Amino acid sequence: MPYIEKLEMKGFKSYGSRKVVVPFSKGFTAIVGANGSGKSNIGDAILFVLGGLSAKAMRATRISDLIFAGTKKEPPAKYAEVTIYFNNEDRGFPVDADEVVIKRRVYPDGRSTYWLNGKRTSRSDILDILSAAMISPEGYNLVLQGDITKFIKMSPVERRMIIDEISGISEYDAKKKKAMEELKQAEENLARVDLLIHEVKKQLDKLEKERNDALRYLDLKEKLEKAKVTLLVGEIKRLEKLIKESEERDKQIEREAKEVENKLKEIVKGIIEKVLHQ
Numbered sequence: 139m140p141y142i143e144k145l146e147m148k149g150f151k152s153y154g155s156r157k158v159v160v161p162f163s164k165g166f167t168a169i170v171g172a173n174g175s176g177k178s179n180i181g182d183a184i185l186f187v188l189g190g191l192s193a194k195a196m197r198a199t200r201i202s203d204l205i206f207a208g209t210k211k212e213p214p215a216k217y218a219e220v221t222i223y224f225n226n227e228d229r230g231f232p233v234d235a236d237e238v239v240i241k242r243r244v245y246p247d248g249r250s251t252y253w254l255n256g257k258r259t260s261r262s263d264i265l266d267i268l269s270a271a272m273i274s275p276e277g278y279n280l281v282l283q284g285d286i287t288k289f290i291k292m293s294p295v296e297r298r299m300i301i302d303e304i305s306g307i308s309e310y311d312a313k314k315k316k317a318m319e320e321l322k323q324a325e326e327n328l329a330r331v332d333l334l335i336h337e338v339k340k341q342l343d344k345l346e347k348e349r350n351d352a353l354r355y356l357d358l359k360e361k362l363e364k365a366k367v368t369l370l371v372g373e374i375k376r377l378e379k380l381i382k383e384s385e386e387r388d389k390q391i392e393r394e395a396k397e398v399e400n401k402l403k404e405i406v407k408g409i410i411e412k413v414l415h416q
């Protein structure tokens with residue numbers, strides 16, 4: 139588990155524009171001082187550097203109110219800056235360094251910038267690294283002045299909610315809720331896909347019927363063509379036979395006519411001979 143080695147503040151709340159270094163030791167560190175000397179401001183500074191967004195939690199109206207407001211002797215600071223040094227020898231943070239240094243600065247317009255081991259980074263990257271060690275600015279890693287009294291005075295349900303959050307149950311519950319929502323979404327998607335499949339299948343059945351009808355039509359059309367051809371061939375044959383028959387009849391008539399002509403010639407010849415011999 140990483141632990142705080144040092145905290146540096148510059149222009150933060152009552153800590154003026156010069157850099158103030160607060161060393162921490164492994165285990166227990168006590169900070170003592172007169173009322174209003176700035177003990178709780180140190181807790182606020184830790185909350186601030188870990189990415190806290192609630193000004194109220196840091197006992198200020200706006201985040202920019204955390205900037206040293208100045209005194210009669212000293213002018214106000216241009217920005218508030220807090221640097222926290224964690225010992226990371228056990229690699230509790232997923233950072234390949236023995237020391238993890240997080241720095242946050244806030245300007246009068248409320249804009250914040252973050253650094254991790256000297257490199258500019260985003261708040262969400264800082265939160266990711268912190269969450270790997272179960273640290274969160276909204277969590278209960280920091281128990282500030284008055285928190286214990288609040289904890290004792292709250293209702294059992296509220297207390298249960300805090301215990302759930304500390305033990306990670308609420309995170310699990312949130313994950314479960316998210317998973318359930320995703321499951322519901324997936325089920326809805328599945329139902330929609332089912333409907334789509336049903337619709338496509340209906341369309342497919344219709345198309346298959348149309349295809350079968352078309353095939354049957356083509357088959358019948360082919361049969362009709364064949365029948366027409368057969369009929370035509372038969373008709374041609376019949377007509378050829380008729381032509382042949384009539385040709386033969388013509389020849390027969392011609393023959394018969396010739397015979398009649400010959401007979402007539404014979405008769406005429408006979409008559410002529412008869413007449414000549416008389």
Ligand code: ATP
Binds near residue numbers: 150178
């Ligand atoms: P107590 O023992 O009463 O809890 P404390 O040691 O926790 O006191 P803090 O609450 O940390 O004291 O500090 C309060 C002091 O910080 C006040 O004097 C207040 O004026 C000063 N302070 C807060 N914000 C600023 C600011 N932006 N600029 C200058 N001083 C500030």
Ligand code: MG
Binds near residue numbers: 178179
């Ligand atoms: Mg205090």
